[in-house]
Amino acid sequence: xxxxxxxxxxxxxxxxxxxxxxxxxxxxxxxxxxxxxxxxxxxxxxxxxxxxxxxxxxxxxxxxxxxxxxxxxxxxxxxxxxxxxxxxxxxxxxxxxxxxxxxxxxxxxxxxxxxxxxx
Amino acid sequence: xxxxxxxxxxxxxxxxxxxxxxxxxxxxxxxxxxxxxxxxxxxxxxxxxxxxxxxxxxxxxxxxxxxxxxxxxxxxxxxxxxxxxxxxxxxxxxxxxxxxxxxxxxxxxxx
Numbered sequence: 667x668x669x670x671x672x673x674x675x676x677x678x679x680x681x682x683x684x685x686x687x688x689x690x691x692x693x694x695x696x697x698x699x700x701x702x703x704x705x706x707x708x709x710x711x712x713x714x715x716x717x718x719x720x721x722x723x724x725x726x727x728x729x730x731x732x733x734x735x736x737x738x739x740x741x742x743x744x745x746x747x748x749x750x751x752x753x754x755x756x757x758x759x760x761x762x763x764x765x766x767x768x769x770x771x772x773x774x775x776x777x778x779x780x781x782x783x784x785x
Numbered sequence: 786x787x788x789x790x791x792x793x794x795x796x797x798x799x800x801x802x803x804x805x806x807x808x809x810x811x812x813x814x815x816x817x818x819x820x821x822x823x824x825x826x827x828x829x830x831x832x833x834x835x836x837x838x839x840x841x842x843x844x845x846x847x848x849x850x851x852x853x854x855x856x857x858x859x860x861x862x863x864x865x866x867x868x869x870x871x872x873x874x875x876x877x878x879x880x881x882x883x884x885x886x887x888x889x890x891x892x893x894x895x896x
Contacts, residue, residue, distance in 0.1 A: 670828075709829065709886040757828045773819070774884060776828030 691760030
């Protein structure tokens with residue numbers, strides 16, 4: 667099992683440039699999550715998808731951020747234009763709906779992250 | 786949202802058991818208790834989860850108090866590789882998208 671794959675692993679860009687982060691979830695997982703981690707704010711959920719459909723994007727900081735999931739095996743997080751305050755580690759995670767006693771639960775499996783630095 | 790309280794840091798010696806506590810006094814009946822850990826420079830890693838009964842897996846054991854207001858993650862023999870930040874999270878109703886990561890407990894393991 668390859669796990670969640672993210673690319674690039676590191677990205678350095680200049681303010682104002684477009685940044686695209688990519689994620690391949692674990693095959694068969696029906697949920698995909700994008701998180702951002704900084705020292706100041708910790709780990710924050712940005713958006714998540716179920717069966718390729720965005721379910722909750724309330725964590726997306728502003729309109730400069732957008733995410734898509736065109737198919738079950740690929741998702742992108744785009745920042746346009748990028749700003750220095752966007753510098754962070756961005757994680758993608760996936761999970762599979764499970765049930766126990768009729769209640770849904772799901773362990774999330776995280777990728778290695780993309781470390782973004784906006785100068 | 787139900788919240789959790791964990792110590793900021795703990796220390797352990799290698800090859801000794803480690804008990805990581807978590808208080809969640811406002812837990813509701815359908816909240817699952819999840820534990821994740823994050824090793825340095827890596828993404829969070831799922832460790833274990835439970836609802837009411839104690840749980841064991843190859844990584845750890847989860848002991849849940851009878852009133853469910855607290856739980857303890859048990860690493861039976863700590864190794865240097867277990868040095869990480871451990872997060873205790875309540876997952877409301879087991880639904881997706883509701884993992885709210887706090888500051889966690891930073892575990893240091895001494896050789």
